[in-house]
Amino acid sequence: xxxxxxxxFVSFTPEEKAGVxxxxxxxxxxxxxxxxxxxxxxxxxxxxxxxxxMVVLLTGGSSGWADAYIRQWPVDAVIAExxxxxxxxxxxxxxxxxxxxxxxxxxxxxxxxxxxxxxxxPFSSDQYARQYDIAYEKSEMADYERKMLFNYVKAMxxxxxxxxxxxxxxxxxxDKYSSLVYFMxxxxxxxxxxxxxxxxxxxxxxxxSDMFAxxxxxxxxxxxxxxxxxxxxxxxxxxxxxxxxGFVEAVKSLVED
Numbered sequence: 001x002x003x004x005x006x007x008x009f010v011s012f013t014p015e016e017k018a019g020v021x022x023x024x025x026x027x028x029x030x031x032x033x034x035x036x037x038x039x040x041x042x043x044x045x046x047x048x049x050x051x052x053x054m055v056v057l058l059t060g061g062s063s064g065w066a067d068a069y070i071r072q073w074p075v076d077a078v079i080a081e082x083x084x085x086x087x088x089x090x091x092x093x094x095x096x097x098x099x100x101x102x103x104x105x106x107x108x109x110x111x112x113x114x115x116x117x118x119x120x121x122p123f124s125s126d127q128y129a130r131q132y133d134i135a136y137e138k139s140e141m142a143d144y145e146r147k148m149l150f151n152y153v154k155a156m157x158x159x160x161x162x163x164x165x166x167x168x169x170x171x172x173x174x175d176k177y178s179s180l181v182y183f184m185x186x187x188x189x190x191x192x193x194x195x196x197x198x199x200x201x202x203x204x205x206x207x208x209s210d211m212f213a214x215x216x217x218x219x220x221x222x223x224x225x226x227x228x229x230x231x232x233x234x235x236x237x238x239x240x241x242x243x244x245x246g247f248v249e250a251v252k253s254l255v256e257d
Contacts, residue, residue, distance in 0.1 A: 006234035011253040021198035023048050027059040029164040030204040030221055033243035041244035044251040049074040051255045058176055060168045064129025082161055082168055083179025084132035100179055104171035110156055124166055133170040164205045177210040209233050221246040
């Protein structure tokens with residue numbers, strides 16, 4: 001596959017379409033648009049499943065959201081809180097839960113401490129449903145608050161990640177990509193080489209850079225183009241549409257005969 005990155009999306013090549021067996025996707029502002037799941041994006045997910053593809057969500061969203069996605073959306077697994085845990089469909093319809101072994105053993109104490117000392121900052125509305133990370137609303141934070149939070153996180157040895165809507169803080173040595181590799185190997189015996197050869201990733205934000213860097217076939221929503229210079233690694237393609245519109249655009253090309 002060509003190493004060119006950041007190309008305007010027109011369509012997948014016949015070779016790319018034939019090679020995809022796994023679709024991995026971010027959720028917020030990738031499948032959703034303006035915070036909502038629109039019918040077209042939900043239909044696109046169903047098209048992927050009817051095509052016989054494995055669908056895995058990889059999100060900074062809470063374990064609470066993951067529980068809803070795995071029960072209601074046509075997906076095989078949900079890796080949530082930026083890689084801290086996974087919910088997946090097991091045999092007989094049972095939902096499997098597993099946490100990332102790279103979580104800091106002292107995560108509970110560190111999380112509680114950071115929540116306490118940043119009590120005046122705007123936590124995400126789903127913070128109550130998060131088991132391992134802490135999320136703050138980016139749009140509601142002043143510059144001095146961001147700097148203060150960053151200094152606290154750095155002093156405590158935390159990991160700072162930014163999505164399109166949140167600043168996520170976690171404690172442990174993992175990122176989206178390493179977590180995906182671990183869970184796919186441990187739950188499905190799908191190794192890293194196979195994941196790279198047969199996988200496709202959808203994302204929209206700076207916290208997707210590690211996925212763009214490691215997945216040869218990746219698609220960014222148009223928001224990537226808007227912040228192109230800030231990305232250390234660009235996806236192979238960038239859609240014309242934002243959020244769910246871009247997702248639908250690319251899925252249509254993938255599933256059409």
